[in-house]
Amino acid sequence: MKKNENTVTDLLLNEDFQRWVKLRGTAQDAELEQYWKRWQEEHPEYQEELKEAVQLLEVLKFEEVSSPREESKKKVWNQIDTATQPQGQWLTTSNWWRVAAAILLLLGVGFSFYYQIQRQTTVVEEELVWIEKENPLGQRSEVRLTDGTKIWLNAGSRIRFPKKFVKENRRVILEGEAYFEVAKDSLKPFIVESAGVETKVLGTEFNVNAYPGQNEVRVALVEGKVVVKERASTGSMELMPSTMLIYEANTGKFKESGFDYTEVVGWKDGVLKFKNASFNEVLERLSRWYGVSFQVQGYHPGQYQFNGEFKGKSLKTILEGFGFASKFDFQIDGKTVTIRKSNQ
Template structure:
């Protein structure tokens, strides 16, 4: 098999396996369009590949020489009739390599790699009761709350920095005006250049929020391609089962305090209180008796122990408590 034929075979195989780059696909298309014989060769190999009678590798190995030989016999027959097939073939060969070289030069000139690389994604997860910080490849620092996860590529692309979040995270984004930073949060995109912001989207809460400390962010992903540019000191709140949103000024401790060890209750009912305690301390709360319907707790604790928090609350809410392993039992 000649060198040129081997090159075409390799391109066709990469294309059929779905592994060809854009420049390889373009080069193959030019070769196919160069002559009717090239088109027949490609269609014959493609037909065998799509057959389900045996493995693709065995089929191609056994048949491709036969396909090329048949195409060669057809060219010879045309030449005997006075057809200029040989000159057309060499013209097609020359055209193919000139185009392939031009495409390769274009990608190199634009600093694009000639072959696509598979980038691995990393995932960081925190269980209940655990918080962590992470440094991303671009220098962005992320504070990850309990019961939250962060996904990001080992290496960011040349044009965009994209991460995925569940739960809650605070970002101190490294400035790079030509490479936007985007945090994906259940269909919502938060785009920043050089910014400090917080995203909150716990699966067991009905509201998600984006809170901005400094810089500017564009929040998008709403119906009808809506987007909103958020200014520092404001946050956007979105109900998960609705498409609208509203904007309000932030309470620093309520929006960002968790990363500094501040546990805050701002008029919370018992269900919200229970959910916060379980997430913050990694316990399971079990309740005996009936909690007051007017729970409405307002309190702020800084790096305080669970025992001290419950002791403080028990004075006002008339409850007893005990810990059994990871089970917190509240008695009313």
């Protein structure tokens, strides 16, 4: 199998990985050891990359890390030259430039880490600073995270995320609906918490619908792969592209189905699509979309199902179409809409 050079680089530049390699065989942090053991179990496809990254780090054997930067660079180049000699070493000449580049990257990015290890200083975990974005009814927005992930946040939704991801994962907390285009990072899975459900990914595009008061949490996968689990449970389900997982809070059960992309995800592109929707579902979505409240007086749609696709249409236009088809009249008064049975 061809090795993934991006993963090798990710490992080399990960400070937790550097610390783990540096302290192997010593009384190191048990949590760190457990994390990398679990990482290897969860990513068997990256064993070759991990082995190569470990070997690259072992080339760095600084005796005097407190020496000036230029002197340290000379030591590294000497180590590279030694490592590439044909004396049964693990490195071959064909890897020479990649080794050099990786080690110089470590000089620039990881030098301070090795300095701290040699001085036996205490590494203090950076405190998370959380940011919260909230959209009122009738407003949608786009959020870009520091790792490059893009989030489209629907109306009436709230999301919390760290100002900077500093732990072993990228965790955000969602209340409402959002579409995620997750930047790839094989070392830090992206986790979305939503109404008792966790959706875990490495890099993919998916939609999560988890508005307060709903019995269901819906996760629709557009591309890539995600793992969804109930937070209180150890079991999980893997979701493949073009499928949707529905979690029922009252039963604690999951069910899987296909989905209509425009109906489920079209909102992020300004499209409202209703497909066999109930009257209550129509009112809920229109309320969030246009920032209005509905009062229903004497109108009972029964089992009528609503269908339609709208982009850039006014609330009045949509209600006129639905009202003609299902026999209701309406009146818009500011942010309040009153619906009555049609006299026709």
